[in-house]
Amino acid sequence: MAGTGDFEEFARAGIPRLYRTAWLLTGDRHHAEDLVQDTLANMLKTWARIDNPGAYARTAMARTFISQRRRRSWSERPTAELPEQVARVGDVELRMALREALGELAPLDRAVLVLRYFEDRSVEQVALDLGKNASAITTRTARALDRLRVVLGDNAVQLIAH
Amino acid sequence: MNNLNDTLPSLMDRATENLEPVSTDLLDRTVQQGLRLRRRRTTLLSVTGAGAVLATAGLVAGGIQLLGTPSEASVSGTPVPIVTPTPLAKPAAGTPQQALATLKRLIAAPGRTLSEPTVHGSAKGGFIGASYLVDDGNGASLVEVMLSADGTANPCFGGGPGCTTNPDGSSMYSSSDEPEYSDARNEQYGVFLNRVELSYPDGRYIGLVNYNGPAEKGIKHTRAKPLFTAAQLATMARSKTWKFPAATAVKPSTTDKPSANRKGR
Numbered sequence: 001m002a003g004t005g006d007f008e009e010f011a012r013a014g015i016p017r018l019y020r021t022a023w024l025l026t027g028d029r030h031h032a033e034d035l036v037q038d039t040l041a042n043m044l045k046t047w048a049r050i051d052n053p054g055a056y057a058r059t060a061m062a063r064t065f066i067s068q069r070r071r072r073s074w075s076e077r078p079t080a081e082l083p084e085q086v087a088r089v090g091d092v093e094l095r096m097a098l099r100e101a102l103g104e105l106a107p108l109d110r111a112v113l114v115l116r117y118f119e120d121r122s123v124e125q126v127a128l129d130l131g132k133n134a135s136a137i138t139t140r141t142a143r144a145l146d147r148l149r150v151v152l153g154d155n156a157v158q159l160i161a162h
Numbered sequence: 163m164n165n166l167n168d169t170l171p172s173l174m175d176r177a178t179e180n181l182e183p184v185s186t187d188l189l190d191r192t193v194q195q196g197l198r199l200r201r202r203r204t205t206l207l208s209v210t211g212a213g214a215v216l217a218t219a220g221l222v223a224g225g226i227q228l229l230g231t232p233s234e235a236s237v238s239g240t241p242v243p244i245v246t247p248t249p250l251a252k253p254a255a256g257t258p259q260q261a262l263a264t265l266k267r268l269i270a271a272p273g274r275t276l277s278e279p280t281v282h283g284s285a286k287g288g289f290i291g292a293s294y295l296v297d298d299g300n301g302a303s304l305v306e307v308m309l310s311a312d313g314t315a316n317p318c319f320g321g322g323p324g325c326t327t328n329p330d331g332s333s334m335y336s337s338s339d340e341p342e343y344s345d346a347r348n349e350q351y352g353v354f355l356n357r358v359e360l361s362y363p364d365g366r367y368i369g370l371v372n373y374n375g376p377a378e379k380g381i382k383h384t385r386a387k388p389l390f391t392a393a394q395l396a397t398m399a400r401s402k403t404w405k406f407p408a409a410t411a412v413k414p415s416t417t418d419k420p421s422a423n424r425k426g427r
Binding site: 031 | 166167170171173174175176177178179181182183184185188189191192193195196197198199200347379380
């Protein structure tokens, strides 16, 4: 694997965080792995030309997720999933509730929320990431949050209080 | 719950703080897939570059022949090979809706029900695709088609297993009963697929995939085998009724759309 040393170093360090982002996007562990793999493999293809791998990976992952959803590859909803390596019972409830709630959103809205609130990207950065204008991102953010409030309902208070 | 925008970062963080990839070989698989993509891209660019050189050589040789005299040609004693530049992909205006209509015509038959039509891509984007669920009474079977015209999707550069070259210069990749996953997930879902990929010398590409279930991933299979054999898919691929999208220039992409080709999981 000559010539992949830098990439492997980046990937090894970045996979845990990318995997968490991917899980929030897909709501499924296996799909999250596939998304991480696709994203990083495409980065390796053009590794020499990537200036900021961290930012590139976030953008590429969000775009790959939306593109794959459009292609209908992942149209299925995740089924029951056993919790893994969970420290607290509250985490399981939170994870399941958040997965269900995010699953109610359109892929683009989901990507917007993950980039805005998990990756801590600005509206302008998310707009650039997803190829939209800033006002569209603002609108989608508000709409997605409204939807989350409805879906989470009373559970939200309990989840936050945990 | 008015402060969701304030608490959502914390919720997301807590919900994922203990999540780790299940597979221990994720990095290895990623590197292997990336290297495959890199090799494919390198080969493609080499072939494209060589094609340009040959085309230029052909034009120069043609010019020499036009300008030269017959006697000069005979003096040289060596025939100058004239390389005819491969024409670029014909301008076409295939749309996802046209792909869907063509797919429907090719797969429809008495006793089959078609449902859940989908389209994706765009002529402007360089690729188009469509899919249907087909049920012949023995279980739903997803059929997908992908068309492009920029030559980037040919899986048969350099030949390889499953590739055949046709008299018209096109190459056909064919695969049967290919497992969707290469790990334990295939025991869980049991998804297999038949696939053909037809690539023309001018860069046009059509790929047809048929699964033994209603989805590519994450749903258990509904039938023992895909509805259509690879041979039947190949016949569909060769149909002259497909409308391809316009060719787009081969250039490195910063967004790197996922390839239509399968990759090891």
